[in-house]
Amino acid sequence: SQKIEQNSEALNIQEGKTATLTCNYTNYSPAYLQWYRQDPGRGPVFLLLIRENEKEKRKERLKVTFDTTLKQSLFHITASQPADSATYLCALDIPQSNTGKLIFGQGTTLQVKP
Amino acid sequence: NAGVTQTPKFRVLKTGQSMTLLCAQDMNHEYMYWYRQDPGMGLRLIHYSVGEGTTAKGEVPDGYNVSRLKKQNFLLGLESAAPSQTSVYFCASSWGGTGNGELFFGEGSRLTVL
Numbered sequence: 001s002q003k004i005e006q007n008s009e010a011l012n013i014q015e016g017k018t019a020t021l022t023c024n025y026t027n028y029s030p031a032y033l034q035w036y037r038q039d040p041g042r043g044p045v046f047l048l049l050i051r052e053n054e055k056e057k058r059k060e061r062l063k064v065t066f067d068t069t070l071k072q073s074l075f076h077i078t079a080s081q082p083a084d085s086a087t088y089l090c091a092l093d094i095p096q097s098n099t100g101k102l103i104f105g106q107g108t109t110l111q112v113k114p
Numbered sequence: 115n116a117g118v119t120q121t122p123k124f125r126v127l128k129t130g131q132s133m134t135l136l137c138a139q140d141m142n143h144e145y146m147y148w149y150r151q152d153p154g155m156g157l158r159l160i161h162y163s164v165g166e167g168t169t170a171k172g173e174v175p176d177g178y179n180v181s182r183l184k185k186q187n188f189l190l191g192l193e194s195a196a197p198s199q200t201s202v203y204f205c206a207s208s209w210g211g212t213g214n215g216e217l218f219f220g221e222g223s224r225l226t227v228l
Contacts, residue, residue, distance in 0.1 A: 004156075034216065043118075043204055043219030044157070089157070091217075099164055100145045100208045100215060101172070106156035 002027050004105040006090055012111045013080055021075040021108045023090035029068045030092035034102065035075050038087045047088075048075075080112045116140055120205050120220035127195045127227045135190040135223050137205030145208045146188040147172070147217065148180060150201040157204065163188055195227045 007022035023033070031052050036044035050057045050066045050073065057064045063076040077084050087109045091102040118139045127133055137146065144165050149157040159172030163182040177199060179191045188207075192199060202224050206217040 009154075036217075041222070043206075043221050044217075045219070046216035049216065091157075099162060099170070100210060100217075101147070101159060101162060102217060103159075104149075104157040106154055 002030075002092060002094070002103050004090065004092060004103060006088075006105040006108045008108060009106070010109045010111065012113065015081060015112055015114050017080055019077040019080045019084065019110055019112070021088050021090075021110065023073040023075065023105055025071050025092055028095060029071065031095045032093045033064075033066055033073050034091045034093075035062075035064060035073075036089040036091060036104075038089060038107065040087075044089055077110075080110075082112045082114050085110055085112050118205055118207055118218050118220040120203075120223045122223060123221065124224050125226070127192075127225065129196060129227060131195050132191070132193050133195065133225075134192075135203055135205075135225075137188045137190070137207075137220060138186055139188075139205075139207040139218070140186065141207060141209070141218065142185070143207035143209050143218070144185070145210070145215075146182065147206045147208075148178070148188065148190045149204045149206065150174065151204060151222075152201050160190065160203075192225075195225075197227045199225065200227045201225060 003026045034049045035047045038044040065074045087107040089107045090105045147162040148160040161180040166185040205220045208215040
């Protein structure tokens with residue numbers, strides 16, 4: 001079965017730096033990969049989706065890359081701010097299932113210090 | 115638009131008791147999902163539905179039942195609660211079933227089984 005690993009449970013960086021979060025997967029390559037943000041006590045909120053034929057996707061200070069050879073996605077937050085502190089989840093689809101089911105990683109908690 | 119609404123938000127049960135979690139969405143989404151989230155485990159899919167009147171098992175369905183009698187509602191039932199079902203439960207919905215549609219999550223229902 002598909003396995004997803006996100007780098008270290010916690011990541012601490014200084015305000016203004018670029019945060020880089022990693023999502024590695026095994027077995028099959030998904031057609032889509034999504035990133036979500038989750039604040040304490042809240043439900044996950046969708047951030048970005050990248051397709052297997054896309055190398056990179058950007059949205060404001062966020063950038064996602066997708067390397068199907070390495071079976072890895074990188075999630076970057078540039079010019080990070082304390083308000084970016086949250087847990088970030090990557091999620092993969094199940095190809096050809098047509099059910100919209102996603103498999104989630106365990107998440108990386110980002111702490112941005114002022 | 116309220117989005118995805120879960121009730122109740124908190125509940126404490128004794129072992130063996132039963133209860134139902136209600137999820138309601140006002141976005142006219144076809145697909146709905148129930149996930150549970152436990153520390154270090156990430157989100158795991160319990161059951162899902164691809165349309166009114168349909169349900170299917172996810173990754174961890176044992177001990178749970180679901181019903182989708184109306185398109186906007188997805189109910190998760192625990193017939194005989196066990197301490198292992200202590201968790202945070204999230205309902206989600208989406209418009210598409212191919213994995214390229216974002217999931218909209220509720221705020222979660224925190225269940226403790228004593």
